[in-house]
Amino acid sequence: MPRKQDVGRKPWTDPDDAPELTDAFFARADIFDGPKLIRRGRPPSPSPKRQVTLRLDADVLTGLRRTGPGWQTRANAALKAWLAGQGQQRRTG
Numbered sequence: 291m292p293r294k295q296d297v298g299r300k301p302w303t304d305p306d307d308a309p310e311l312t313d314a315f316f317a318r319a320d321i322f323d324g325p326k327l328i329r330r331g332r333p334p335s336p337s338p339k340r341q342v343t344l345r346l347d348a349d350v351l352t353g354l355r356r357t358g359p360g361w362q363t364r365a366n367a368a369l370k371a372w373l374a375g376q377g378q379q380r381r382t383g
Contacts, residue, residue: 339366 309315321328346354354361 321330354365357364
């Protein structure tokens with residue numbers, strides 16, 4: 291009877307063949323302060339954005355997307371500006 295192939299198993303590697311630990315390796319390594327993992331990258335935002343579902347007319351959505359990458363950020367800025375204008379109208383109106 292034919293022997294089954296070792297599907298999914300990695301071949302054994304001699305630990306003496308391990309790559310050298312370079313400065314680049316340690317630059318990518320996780321950093322711990324005791325048991326706490328110190329996160330890299332951008333710190334959490336004090337006012338994070340929230341995901342919502344918003345139904346828009348097809349032509350509005352097409353027009354926004356046509357403005358290119360960053361259209362969601364620009365839509366957010368336009369809504370903020372509109373809300374700020376609403377506050378001005380209420381004070382003067």
